[in-house]
Amino acid sequence: MIPYGRQDITQADIDAVTEVLRSDFLTQGPMVPRFECAVANYCGAAHAVAVNSATSALHMACLALGLGPGGRLWTSPNTFVASANCALYCGASVDFVDIDPHTLNLSVAALKLKLEQAERQGCLPDIVVPVHFAGQSCDMAEIAELAKQYGFAVIEDASHAIGATYRGQAVGSCAYSDITVFSFHPVKILTTAEGGMLLTNRADLHERLLLSRSHGITRDPELMTEAPHGDWYYEQIDLGYNYRMTDIQAALGLSQMSRLDSFLQRRRQLAERYREHFSGWSIGMQEQPVWGESAYHLFPVRVGASRKAVFDALRSAGIGVNIHYIPVYTQPYYRKLGFNDGLCMEAERYYAEAISLPMFSRLSDAQQEEVVSALDKALATAGTT
Numbered sequence: 357m358i359p360y361g362r363q364d365i366t367q368a369d370i371d372a373v374t375e376v377l378r379s380d381f382l383t384q385g386p387m388v389p390r391f392e393c394a395v396a397n398y399c400g401a402a403h404a405v406a407v408n409s410a411t412s413a414l415h416m417a418c419l420a421l422g423l424g425p426g427g428r429l430w431t432s433p434n435t436f437v438a439s440a441n442c443a444l445y446c447g448a449s450v451d452f453v454d455i456d457p458h459t460l461n462l463s464v465a466a467l468k469l470k471l472e473q474a475e476r477q478g479c480l481p482d483i484v485v486p487v488h489f490a491g492q493s494c495d496m497a498e499i500a501e502l503a504k505q506y507g508f509a510v511i512e513d514a515s516h517a518i519g520a521t522y523r524g525q526a527v528g529s530c531a532y533s534d535i536t537v538f539s540f541h542p543v544k545i546l547t548t549a550e551g552g553m554l555l556t557n558r559a560d561l562h563e564r565l566l567l568s569r570s571h572g573i574t575r576d577p578e579l580m581t582e583a584p585h586g587d588w589y590y591e592q593i594d595l596g597y598n599y600r601m602t603d604i605q606a607a608l609g610l611s612q613m614s615r616l617d618s619f620l621q622r623r624r625q626l627a628e629r630y631r632e633h634f635s636g637w638s639i640g641m642q643e644q645p646v647w648g649e650s651a652y653h654l655f656p657v658r659v660g661a662s663r664k665a666v667f668d669a670l671r672s673a674g675i676g677v678n679i680h681y682i683p684v685y686t687q688p689y690y691r692k693l694g695f696n697d698g699l700c701m702e703a704e705r706y707y708a709e710a711i712s713l714p715m716f717s718r719l720s721d722a723q724q725e726e727v728v729s730a731l732d733k734a735l736a737t738a739g740t741t
Contacts, residue, residue, distance in 0.1 A: 357674050357675075357676045358674060358675050358676055358714050358719070358723050358726065358727060359676040359714060359716070360543070360654075360676050360677055360678040360712050360713065360714050360715065360716075361542075361543030361544075361653075361654075361678075361714070361715065361716050362542070362543065362716045362718065363542040363543070363547045363716075364612075364615070364619065364716065364717045364718050365547075366611075366615075368611055368614075369608055369611045369612060371611075372607040372608060372610065372611035373604055373607050373608050373611075375607065376603050376604050376607040377604065379603075381603050382602060382603055382604055383600065383602040383603055383604075384600065384603070385603040386603070387603040387604075387606035387607045387610060388406050388600075388601055388602075388603060388606040390606070390610055391406055391548075391601075391606040391607075391609045391610045391613070392404035392405065392406050392553070394610055394613045395518075395528070395538070395553055395555070395609075395613065396555060398526065398528075398613065398616070399518075399526040399527070399528030399529050399536075399555055400525060400526055400528075400529040401528055401529055401530050401536070401555035401556065401557060402530075402556070402557040402558075402559070402562075403555065403556050403557070403558075403559070403561075403562035403565075404553055404554065404555050405553065405554045405555075405562065405565040405566060405569060406551065406552075406553050406601040406605075406606060406609075407551070407552050407553065407554065407569055407599045407600065407601055408550060408551060408552070408599050408600060408601055408605075409539070409541075409550050409551060409552045409599075410438065410513075410515045410537055410538065410539035410540075410541070410551075410552035411438040411441070411442070411552070412552060412597070412599040413537040413538075413539075413552035413553065413554045413599075414438055414439065414441075414442035414485070414511070414513065414537055415442045415445045415446070415597075415599075416554060416565055416568045416569065416597075416599060417442070417511045417534075417535040417537060417554055417565075418442045418443060418445070418446050418448070418483060418511070419446060419564070419568050420535070420561045420564040420565050420568060421482070421483055421509045421511070421534060421535070421561070422482075423443065423446045423448050423482055423483055424446055424447055424448060425446075425447035425448065426447075426448070427443070427446065427447075427448035427449070427482045427483070428443075428448060428449050428450075428451065428479065428480070428481045428482050428483075429442070429443035429448055429449070429450050429451075429481060429482065429483045429484070429485060430450070430451050430452065430453050430467075430470070430481040430483075430484045430485070431443075431450065431452060431453070431462075431484070431485035431486075431487060431513070431684075432452065432453060432455055432461065432462040432485075432486065432487045432489070432703070433452040433453075433454070433455070433681075433683040433684050433685055433699070433700045433703040434455045434460060434461075434487070434489055434680075434681050434683065434703045434706065434707075435487040435489065435513065435681055435684060436515070436681060436684075437684050437687060439485055439487055439513050439684070440452070440684045440685075440690075442485075443483075448482070451470075451481070452683075452684065452685050452695075452699060452700055452703075453466050453467050453470055453484075453700070454466040454699075454700035454701065454702045454703055455489075455700065455702050455703045455706065456702070457702045457705070457706065458642075458643035459489075459492060459494075459642065459643050459645060460489050460490065460492075460642050460656065460706060461486065461487065461488065461489050461492060461493075461494040461495075462486045462487065462494055462499075463702070464494075464495050464498045464499065464502075467484070467499065467502060468502065471502060471505075471506050475506065480506055480507065480508065481506075481508045482508055482509065483508055483509045483510070483511060484499065484502075484503065484508050484509075484510055484511075485510075485511045485512075485513050486499055486510070486512060486513065487513040487515075487516075488512065488513065488514045488515075488516055488517035488520060488527060489516060489642075489654075489680075490516055490642055490650065490652065490653055490654035490655070490656055490680070491516045491517045491519075491520050491545070491623075491650040491651035491652045491653040491654065492517070492520065492642060492644065492645070492648070492650040492651075493514075493517060493520050493521070493522040493527050493647070493648045493650075494512075495645070495647060496510075496512070496522055496523075496531075496532035496533065497523065497532055497647075499532065500532035500533070509534045510532065510533040510534055510535075511533065511534065511535045511536075511537060512527070512528075512530075512532075512533045512535070512536040512537065513537055514527050514528060514536050514537060514538055515537060515538060515539035515541075515544065515552075515653075516539075516544070516545075516651065516653035516654065517538075517650075517651050517653065518538050518544075518545050518546065518616070518651060519545060519616055519617070519619070519620040519651040520648060520649060520650055520651040521648045521649045522647055522648040523647055523648065527648075527651075528555045529555075530555055530556055530557045534556060534558065534561065535554055535555065535556045535561060536554070536555045536556070537552060537553070537554055537555075538552060538553045538555070539551075539552050540552060540553070540605075540609055543653075543716075544653060545616070545619055545620070545623070545651055545653055545717075546609065546612040546613065546615075546616055546619060547608065547609070547612060548601065548605035548606065548608050548609035548612075549605055549608065550605070551601050551605050551606075551609060564594075567593070567594050567596050568594070568596045568597060568599070569596065569597070569599045569600055570596060570598065570599075570600055571592060571596040571597065571598060572592050572593060572594035572595050572596030573590050573591065573592050573593075573596065574590065574591055574593055575589070575590045579591075579593060580593070581593070618717070619717045620651055620652075622717045622719075623651065623652040623653075623715060623716075623717060624649075624650075624652060626652070626655070626715060626719055626724060627650070627652045627655055627715070629721075629724060630655055630713065630724070630728070633728050634657065634728075637735065638660075639657050639658055639659050639660070639735070640657065640658030640709070641655075641656075641657055641658075642655075642656055652715055653715070654680055654712045654715055655712065655713045655714075655715040656680060656710050656711065656712050656713075657710070657711055657712075657713060658706065658709040658710055658711075659709055659710075659711055659735065659738070660709050661708070661709070662735075662738035662739070663708065663709050663710065663711060665734070665737070665738045666711060666731070666734045666735060666738055667679070667711055669730070669733070669734035669737065669738075670711070670730055670731060670734055673730040673733075673734075674730075675713075675714065675726070675727050675730050675731075676714065677711050677712060677713060677714070678711075678712045679707070679710055679711065679712065680710065680712045681707065682707055683699075683700060683703045683704055683707055685699055685700070686704075713727055713731070714727050
């Protein structure tokens with residue numbers, strides 16, 4: 357089976373992890389801050405906070421921005437459920453903005469319309485979470501302008517997009533957002549096994565994130581309510597969580613960072629080969645806007661009403677295709693909250709036609725040829741070509 361995504365682990369990665377296992381620190385040692393600095397420097401952000409998952413990162417981002425009961429968060433329905441669940445963790449409500457049928461990202465036009473309606477009704481969002489689907493940045497400058505006009509904070513869910521660019525800057529620079537979140541799950545562009553990271557340019561948010569990551573505990577005398585009793589002293593000054601990343605994970609991530617550019621180069625080569633092959637076919641591909649370069653976490657295609665037949669044929673041929681994503685609000689849990697079909701029609705149309713093809717840095721040319729050959733046959737059988 358050729359999977360849709362897979363980690364790329366070398367002996368250097370294994371050696372980096374082994375070195376930590378032989379050291380004095382397995383967690384809360386020197387590797388986490390080194391990894392944070394490497395990612396912050398790569399992206400051009402002032403601060404980075406490594407955590408145990410991107411889901412934790414999204415939760416922390418909402419908390420740092422003050423989201424709570426009575427608050428509102430909007431996001432794209434074309435995403436993993438964590439992009440929406442983070443609002444519910446805080447006791448806030450969530451709503452969805454439809455996608456652009458070409459970029460498959462949150463539609464700025466739909467966002468503008470929804471904001472105009474919400475302003476009239478007195479229910480504007482506190483936070484908007486644009487999701488950089490498949491590794492392609494949303495149009496962040498337009499979203500940032502709307503954030504200024506309507507007074508909401510912006511969290512970039514860049515779980516797919518480390519290494520992507522927008523207007524000549526790295527995604528993660530936070531030039532158009534308050535916080536950016538990355539994921540380092542094994543199928544992502546680089547991995548720490550499980551893990552995530554938050555980036556921000558705001559010192560106040562950085563301080564809140566550090567507290568939230570580790571039980572709300574501080575050892576900084578300037579933040580304490582009384583003078584330290586001794587070197588052992590700490591205070592819990594907020595309600596936090598154990599969302600820390602281990603030094604073992606950070607060592608793997610730091611080692612992987614040295615190959616990030618090569619990972620991206622290979623993914624872009626594979627994407628170009630897919631695009632060239634399918635240019636004459638009547639299937640849809642995610643449009644690549646002029647404002648930036650994708651990191652190509654995924655390579656989604658639209659195969660029309662024959663999607664299930666094509667999907668089943670590819671799986672039978674040993675091609676591990678997948679589907680990204682079922683619109684979040686159609687999940688049973690969200691239906692119980694009152695959401696129904698028809699809320700975001702472009703997202704629903706996309707889901708009904710979508711297949712994600714294998715895309716990972718170690719996918720060989722021969723394997724990719726096997727993928728496109730199997731897809732050609734499946735499409736011809738389904739009458740889609």
